[in-house]
Amino acid sequence: MSTANSTPPSSGIARLLFYGLQPALLICVIGIWLMDPSNLNTYLWVLLLVQIILGSAEHFFPARNDWLSSARVKMRNIVIVTVLLFVSSAVNSLYHLWLAAPLAQLRAELNLDIWPHSWPLVVQLFFMFLLSEFLWYWIHRAEHRWNIIWRVSGHGAHHSFKTLSALNFGLNHPLELFFLLLPSILLELIFGIGAVAAGAALLLVTQASIAHANLAMNTRWVGLVFTTNTYHICHHSADLAQSNTNYGCAAILWDRVFGTFLDQPILQAGTGPTEPTMWQKFLMPVREPEDTAVAPGS
Numbered sequence: 001m002s003t004a005n006s007t008p009p010s011s012g013i014a015r016l017l018f019y020g021l022q023p024a025l026l027i028c029v030i031g032i033w034l035m036d037p038s039n040l041n042t043y044l045w046v047l048l049l050v051q052i053i054l055g056s057a058e059h060f061f062p063a064r065n066d067w068l069s070s071a072r073v074k075m076r077n078i079v080i081v082t083v084l085l086f087v088s089s090a091v092n093s094l095y096h097l098w099l100a101a102p103l104a105q106l107r108a109e110l111n112l113d114i115w116p117h118s119w120p121l122v123v124q125l126f127f128m129f130l131l132s133e134f135l136w137y138w139i140h141r142a143e144h145r146w147n148i149i150w151r152v153s154g155h156g157a158h159h160s161f162k163t164l165s166a167l168n169f170g171l172n173h174p175l176e177l178f179f180l181l182l183p184s185i186l187l188e189l190i191f192g193i194g195a196v197a198a199g200a201a202l203l204l205v206t207q208a209s210i211a212h213a214n215l216a217m218n219t220r221w222v223g224l225v226f227t228t229n230t231y232h233i234c235h236h237s238a239d240l241a242q243s244n245t246n247y248g249c250a251a252i253l254w255d256r257v258f259g260t261f262l263d264q265p266i267l268q269a270g271t272g273p274t275e276p277t278m279w280q281k282f283l284m285p286v287r288e289p290e291d292t293a294v295a296p297g298s
């Protein structure tokens, strides 16, 4: 089925972006990481570069004009995402503090030194990317299946935006950072890998940014394995049946494997007909807005 986001535009640059932007970004990010895999500084400036490219493309060639946000809202979102990046760094440190020693012990006891270090780096990267997304698929599916997990993770806050852009990848409830970071950290510490885990995290964040972008983008071929924004916007639908699909925010492969894949246009995004204020979003773990339509039943 063709959707609003997957219809090729007629103008030159928009058409180029439609077919080339997602593959080009993925190739560039992987290439930059391969040049110096152990350099963790790469993470921040590549993330910034991806946001600037996607943000500029959205400004000049938006898929939906009514999703363009004002300069004030954009600035507010940039500030929130920046603050949450610092919180993510703190959550990452906490997890390492809590889990590094017990998981290293588990690795030794169960003889889990089985990571294929001899494989080409790029193959290790995709292997880690798919493993991490496999864990995230089930965590995300659980958030949409059980109300208690939906509440504790504050996942409703991420879904409550009525308009989406690349920046929405980072507009999450602070509690959700504990859920979002868990798959990569578990795999990193269980298998004792560093650089490959950081590379996969970079690929995950790039993909999550693309998945929320307000751009018309192709879904053929790239959408067999990777999540496209068409598929992820379907997951952000205010319609419960559409929202309970496409749980892979970076890889769509697991949705195809486990039967939760859907390619359908949506009428509106969000948790219901209206968008809660930022304060109401923050309080969603304890008080759900009355018009919420996509939360799992209690």
Ligand SMILES: [Zn+2]
Pocket (backbone or CB within 6 Å): 140, 144, 155, 159, 235
């Ligand atoms: Zn979700």
